[in-house]
Amino acid sequence: MALKHACHDEVIDPYAGIDEQGIGVSASLLRTPHLQLMRLVLKAGATLREHRVRGEITVQCLRGEVDVSTPERECSLEAGQLVVVPGGEPHAVTARSDCLLLLTVVHGIT
Template structure:
């Protein structure tokens, strides 16, 4: 069963998953007309292949370590760090350790 998206005014728990990290999956937290926020969960060694989206993106590492490739360069994100990507930027994400992140996408129509 799909997890429902949060409604306007609803509190969303975005704390580190801790010991639950190994059992969790990536989920969309909410999607509005111009904005989508998801919790990305990747176990060590797992990756999202290079891809691009039309809108701007932020990747805020909550826990673990992520390697974001962008423009042929590696950007290592640790807990508490955030990376901004322009719309259309080709990027990939690899978990160097079990990790979770908040990913915000500005939706372009």
């Protein structure tokens, strides 16, 4: 079965399906030729090992606390904060507490 993504002009709720304790599942919310939105649910201590994404990304912390590391810097995010990572830059993500993140990836805009 194909993954259901939102369409243009459709309201997206990144908290849909997430309970008060932050329990839910990660999901791709929107995918167009130029933009992708993903909800990422991480338990305390979980790590996304260093990886690269072609497009420029934002990592926005909606709930909890998370560290975002690149070869140049490490930043800690709390709920309501975000960071921009340039396309192609290696980065890793580590949850300091149970967290809910909204990731935005910009693909191939020239």
